[in-house]
Amino acid sequence: MMNNDRTKGMRVLVLHAHPAPRRSRVNAALLAAARGVEGVTVRELYEEYPDFFIDVKAEQEVVAAHDVVVMQHPFYWYSTPALVKEWFDEVLTSGWAYGEGGTALRGKRWMHAVSTGGAAESYGPGSEHGFTVRELMAPLEATARLCGMEYLEPFLVQGAGRLSGAEIAEWAGRYAARLAGLRDGDGEPLGA
Amino acid sequence: MGMVNLWGPDKIMHHEHFFHAALVYLAAAVISVPLAKRLGLGSVPGYLLAGILIGPFGMGLLGEDTAEVMGFAEFGVVMMLFLVGLELEPKLLWRMRAPIFGLGGMQVVVTAVVVGAVGMMMGLSWQGGVAAGLTLAMSSTAIVLQTLGEKGQMNGAAGRNAFAVLLFQDLAVIPILALLPLLGGSVEGAEVGVLGGLPVWLRGVMGLGAVAAVVAGGRYLVQPVLRWIAQSELRELFTAASLLLVIGIALLMHVVGLSPALGAFLAGVVLAESEYRHELEADLAPFKGLLLGLFFISVGSAMDLGALGARPWVIAGITVGLMVLKAGVLWGIGGRFGMATADRSTFALSLAQGGEFGFVLVAMALQGRIFGEEAGEVIQLGIALSMALTPLLFLFDERVVRPRVSGKVEEEGREADVIDEKHAVLVIGYGRFGHIVGRVMETVGIPCTVLDSDSEQVELLRKIGFKVHYGDATRLELLHAAGAGHAKLAVLTLASVEKSLEIVRLLQRHFPQVRILVRVRGRLEAYELLDAGVEDVFRETLDASLEMAVAGMRHLGVPGHTAVRAARQFRRHDEGAVRRMAAVRHDRTAYLSEARRSVKVLEEVLRSDAVREGRDDGWSERSEK
Numbered sequence: 001m002m003n004n005d006r007t008k009g010m011r012v013l014v015l016h017a018h019p020a021p022r023r024s025r026v027n028a029a030l031l032a033a034a035r036g037v038e039g040v041t042v043r044e045l046y047e048e049y050p051d052f053f054i055d056v057k058a059e060q061e062v063v064a065a066h067d068v069v070v071m072q073h074p075f076y077w078y079s080t081p082a083l084v085k086e087w088f089d090e091v092l093t094s095g096w097a098y099g100e101g102g103t104a105l106r107g108k109r110w111m112h113a114v115s116t117g118g119a120a121e122s123y124g125p126g127s128e129h130g131f132t133v134r135e136l137m138a139p140l141e142a143t144a145r146l147c148g149m150e151y152l153e154p155f156l157v158q159g160a161g162r163l164s165g166a167e168i169a170e171w172a173g174r175y176a177a178r179l180a181g182l183r184d185g186d187g188e189p190l191g192a
Numbered sequence: 193m194g195m196v197n198l199w200g201p202d203k204i205m206h207h208e209h210f211f212h213a214a215l216v217y218l219a220a221a222v223i224s225v226p227l228a229k230r231l232g233l234g235s236v237p238g239y240l241l242a243g244i245l246i247g248p249f250g251m252g253l254l255g256e257d258t259a260e261v262m263g264f265a266e267f268g269v270v271m272m273l274f275l276v277g278l279e280l281e282p283k284l285l286w287r288m289r290a291p292i293f294g295l296g297g298m299q300v301v302v303t304a305v306v307v308g309a310v311g312m313m314m315g316l317s318w319q320g321g322v323a324a325g326l327t328l329a330m331s332s333t334a335i336v337l338q339t340l341g342e343k344g345q346m347n348g349a350a351g352r353n354a355f356a357v358l359l360f361q362d363l364a365v366i367p368i369l370a371l372l373p374l375l376g377g378s379v380e381g382a383e384v385g386v387l388g389g390l391p392v393w394l395r396g397v398m399g400l401g402a403v404a405a406v407v408a409g410g411r412y413l414v415q416p417v418l419r420w421i422a423q424s425e426l427r428e429l430f431t432a433a434s435l436l437l438v439i440g441i442a443l444l445m446h447v448v449g450l451s452p453a454l455g456a457f458l459a460g461v462v463l464a465e466s467e468y469r470h471e472l473e474a475d476l477a478p479f480k481g482l483l484l485g486l487f488f489i490s491v492g493s494a495m496d497l498g499a500l501g502a503r504p505w506v507i508a509g510i511t512v513g514l515m516v517l518k519a520g521v522l523w524g525i526g527g528r529f530g531m532a533t534a535d536r537s538t539f540a541l542s543l544a545q546g547g548e549f550g551f552v553l554v555a556m557a558l559q560g561r562i563f564g565e566e567a568g569e570v571i572q573l574g575i576a577l578s579m580a581l582t583p584l585l586f587l588f589d590e591r592v593v594r595p596r597v598s599g600k601v602e603e604e605g606r607e608a609d610v611i612d613e614k615h616a617v618l619v620i621g622y623g624r625f626g627h628i629v630g631r632v633m634e635t636v637g638i639p640c641t642v643l644d645s646d647s648e649q650v651e652l653l654r655k656i657g658f659k660v661h662y663g664d665a666t667r668l669e670l671l672h673a674a675g676a677g678h679a680k681l682a683v684l685t686l687a688s689v690e691k692s693l694e695i696v697r698l699l700q701r702h703f704p705q706v707r708i709l710v711r712v713r714g715r716l717e718a719y720e721l722l723d724a725g726v727e728d729v730f731r732e733t734l735d736a737s738l739e740m741a742v743a744g745m746r747h748l749g750v751p752g753h754t755a756v757r758a759a760r761q762f763r764r765h766d767e768g769a770v771r772r773m774a775a776v777r778h779d780r781t782a783y784l785s786e787a788r789r790s791v792k793v794l795e796e797v798l799r800s801d802a803v804r805e806g807r808d809d810g811w812s813e814r815s816e817k
Contacts, residue, residue, distance in 0.1 A: 019753045050742075050752030 012183045013066035017045040017073040017084045026115045026160040033172035037179045045083050059091045068182045072113040078136040097147045106148035119159035216253045220246045221485050234342050236335050237583040239485050243492020262490035268483025269334050270442045273453040277460020296360020303329040303521050319375040320563035326368050330547035333358045350538035362454050365549050372556050402448040410462030418468045422647040434475040467650050471663040473673035495576045511577040519544040533597040541585040546575030614675030615641045619683045620665045626685035641674050666694045676703045685711040696724050722774040765794045
């Protein structure tokens with residue numbers, strides 16, 4: 001199923017989760033950028049499941065059909081919006097994602113594309129928030145590990161509220177390049 | 193001939209006797225039964241007492257024809273067995289075959305042998321011993337089932353096993369009736385029914401034919417006929433048809449020399465899966481109750497207290513001895529069949545009396561001179577007294593035995609409720625609305641008892657494979673029959689708000705444990721049900737219109753989650769508003785001001801939500817939480 005020689009043609013899935021996308025200029029720009037990359041599938045979770053009732057089978061099928069899963073979302077309370085947690089709880093089932101016979105995700109790559117309101121300096125020891133973003137994202141990293149996935153360096157856009165239109169466009173370009181790179185088999189696993 | 197004639201001076205004399213008797217029976221029942229129930233004895237001793245009071249040894253208010261009345265009242269037993277059959281689906285009956293033949297067979301044989309041996313020691317011939325043994329092996333189906341039912345023990349292990357034994361006894365009566373005349377050496381007594389003159393094998397064939405006719409008729413003929421009658425929508429006609437059915441079966445069985453009670457039971461089982469089951473139950477239950485009451489009254493009035501007065505110790509000894517013997521045999525059998533202590537005690541004590549079939553068998557034995565007048569009188573009195581004492585045994589079991597051994601019941605942990613199939617949910621009205629509610633519940637394993645009063649709809653649904661029962665739920669007896677006494681939930685989805693209100697009132701008064709959910713069309717109907725005290729009121733248009741609004745908003749580009757939240761917000765607000773408005777709607781000023789306030793509040797709520805959702809740069813603040 002998975003081709004382990006990461007050469008060409010990785011199938012990339014972007015799962016976008018923002019409860020009120022109109023409130024976020026950055027996420028809107030990143031979403032548009034993702035849509036512009038050839039060979040990338042984009043799904044908006046809050047549009048698919050506005051009532052939070054996730055179609056588990058459909059989600060598992062979509063994920064199984066891709067090699068790289070990108071979770072794109074704002075950083076809410078040092079984590080994902082609620083629907084992403086619900087998605088983990090419902091879709092990553094025992095026997096499918098982990099546990100006995102749960103090998104559907106093994107070898108796939110996992111990346112978060114996260115926008116934070118706070119600037120980069122507000123994270124880390126002694127700062128306003130007290131922890132690094134990577135530390136705060138440890139539960140997500142552990143989730144990926146338990147499912148046998150390769151956890152990639154997150155794509156971070158920080159201080160998002162104060163970015164100018166030009167800066168946002170710049171970030172959007174970087175994001176598109178990153179997604180294209182993942183599609184073409186680039187990108188090292190975290191800590192490698 | 194008109195009504196006037198019927199009540200004319202010459203006719204009234206003719207009917208006077210009937211009305212006099214009815215007055216005496218009914219007054220005795222109405223006075224003594226509630227008293228007995230107050231004392232915790234159940235209805236049976238009340239009726240027996242009433243019988244003694246009005247009988248020849250009480251106030252002597254009855255005429256000469258008590259035996260005739262008793263014969264008529266025995267029809268109550270036939271009806272009871274028909275109703276018992278209705279509650280038992282063929283599958284369940286098949287599963288009970290082991291206790292019926294094992295427990296029942298053992299009880300009859302062992303009791304007959306022991307009682308017969310005692311009888312022979314007391315001077316009966318061997319034929320007399322056999323006859324007395326078999327006669328006294330019978331227990332009282334009427335008393336036991338009625339009492340177990342009243343005490344809610346029919347579905348427990350004891351009730352089930354007692355029922356199996358009683359059923360076997362009813363079966364056994366048939367060969368015993370054939371056997372008794374042979375013991376007397378005279379074939380005369382064997383002439384049961386109009387077929388008496390025919391050879392035995394032919395009568396056997398006729399009997400089998402009658403049983404086959406009941407089964408086939410119940411399956412293929414009764415159903416369409418009842419459907420046809422139900423479509424006439426005349427309630428009393430359905431009652432008439434129900435009575436006709438039972439009387440017809442009883443007569444047919446009588447003609448071929450089989451037990452009418454058994455035939456009725458069989459017919460009941462055949463109809464247990466019919467959609468008219470609950471309606472039949474509801475229609476016949478009052479007749480059964482009245483006739484059984486009459487039966488017990490006549491048992492009470494027929495008790496020859498004079499003979500008791502002549503030899504009180506002999507008769508007391510025989511009665512007590514009989515009950516101890518029977519209970520002892522039952523206790524032993526219960527142990528062999530691995531019953532838990534508490535169930536074993538109920539089982540043994542409940543069946544320790546003589547039965548109504550005993551009277552019939554004694555009469556036959558006397559006729560065939562198998563034993564003498566004196567012995568027959570003593571046996572009859574023993575049966576009657578043991579029946580009268582049975583309620584005390586039930587009480588003893590309930591108050592003394594069960595509390596002491598109840599700890600053991602849990603340890604031995606027997607599975608229970610095999611007969612029980614009364615569900616926790618009652619769905620009333622199974623049209624477009626109700627069937628969605630019912631089906632969703634079934635998907636999570638909550639079975640529903642479903643009632644609908646549209647016979648064509650019921651027929652259609654049953655063809656598709658749904659288990660739907662025909663019946664008008666505004667009748668209390670039907671709610672009883674459908675198991676409202678055990679239900680936790682009643683789902684009312686009728687189109688008529690008047691009917692819904694009627695059922696709500698019945699449920700609130702008679703089944704206060706039931707939580708009621710009601711579908712209504714709109715606001716005005718919702719008010720009425722809220723007034724009636726129902727909390728779970730569902731307006732049928734609300735959710736569909738909200739869903740439609742969500743779909744519309746999304747087509748216009750409103751984000752899905754925003755649209756859903758707006759609809760939810762509206763819903764929450766509106767449900768609250770309806771409840772507030774219901775309270776003030778009769779005061780016009782208060783109603784209008786509440787209505788205005790309500791509109792304003794909703795606007796504010798929705799606007800603030802919209803502002804929050806629509807803000808373009810608010811994201812960064814939020815993510816900095």
